[in-house]
Amino acid sequence: MALFIRKTKRLIVRPLALSDFIEWKTYFSSMSPPKNKWDNKNRDPSDLNKSNFRRLLKSQKNLRDSDKFFDLAVFEKTSGKMVGRVAAMDILRGLGQTSYLGYFIHNKFWGKGYGKEATLAMIDIAFRDIQLHRIEAGIEPSNRRSIMLARSLGLRKEGLKKRAVFLRGKWNDLVMYSATCEEFGVKWKGQPKTRPH
Numbered sequence: 001m002a003l004f005i006r007k008t009k010r011l012i013v014r015p016l017a018l019s020d021f022i023e024w025k026t027y028f029s030s031m032s033p034p035k036n037k038w039d040n041k042n043r044d045p046s047d048l049n050k051s052n053f054r055r056l057l058k059s060q061k062n063l064r065d066s067d068k069f070f071d072l073a074v075f076e077k078t079s080g081k082m083v084g085r086v087a088a089m090d091i092l093r094g095l096g097q098t099s100y101l102g103y104f105i106h107n108k109f110w111g112k113g114y115g116k117e118a119t120l121a122m123i124d125i126a127f128r129d130i131q132l133h134r135i136e137a138g139i140e141p142s143n144r145r146s147i148m149l150a151r152s153l154g155l156r157k158e159g160l161k162k163r164a165v166f167l168r169g170k171w172n173d174l175v176m177y178s179a180t181c182e183e184f185g186v187k188w189k190g191q192p193k194t195r196p197h
Contacts, residue, residue: 003129004064004072006121011114012075013086013121015060020073020082021053027082032107037168038143039107067091070130074105074118083109086122088130097133097190099126103149115149123153127181131190134181138164138174150177154184 005014016024028043063069068091074084087102103119126132137155139146151157155177163171181188 004070004125006125007077008117008121010077011083011117011121012077013072013118013125014075015064015071016057016073018054018057021050023075023080023082024048024053024073027106030106030108035107035110036143036145038140038146040104067093067130070125071102072122072125074114082106083114084118086118088122088126088132088135091130091132097131097188099130099132099135101126101135101137103146116152119149119153123179123184124186127184127186127188131188132181133188133190134178136176136178138176140167140172141175147175147177153179155179156183 005012007013025048028048029045031040031042034041060069060071063071070088070091072086073082074086075082084103084105086104088099089102091099101119101122103115103122105115105118123135126135136158137146137150138161139150141147141160156179158176158178161174161176164174165172
């Protein structure tokens with residue numbers, strides 16, 4: 001099994017490659033109008049050029065190589081269309097061996113179950129390839145769709161993190177959902193890189 005790549009029943013989750021430029025450009029320029037405040041809007045067409053794409057690929061590779069952020073694209077197997085993104089973000093090593101879990105599906109592909117399928121693949125990558133022990137999803141309490149997804153993935157609700165993130169001009173609470181690798185049937189094989197004093 002190749003590192004940071006998963007094939008599910010309908011999807012392929014993997015790092016972006018230079019050959020994905022057209023799909024990446026289409027992905028960020030073909031959104032329906034935002035369906036809620038967490039949904040993305042189309043990007044400025046002038047940003048969607050090949051030089052910016054090359055810079056993005058370099059940045060993503062550097063972040064993977066430095067073990068900080070794994071931002072992966074989601075493609076339909078049959079059509080090859082890019083339908084979303086999933087990520088292990090803000091990786092913390094030391095005693096924690098944890099990261100935040102990110103997921104986003106293009107709004108034209110909502111309602112197909114792609115979010116669950118892609119995020120389960122990302123969780124498997126996080127635990128097996130990145131060798132994390134724990135993943136966390138921090139979700140704004142009013143984001144019902146994201147909370148439903150976290151529950152459907154089998155993540156555990158752990159409580160409310162008050163004023164945790166600065167978004168849209170103010171500090172927002174997050175409901176925390178999490179899981180450890182053991183809960184997904186994976187034995188942790190890593191080693192903490194720091195020891196307590």
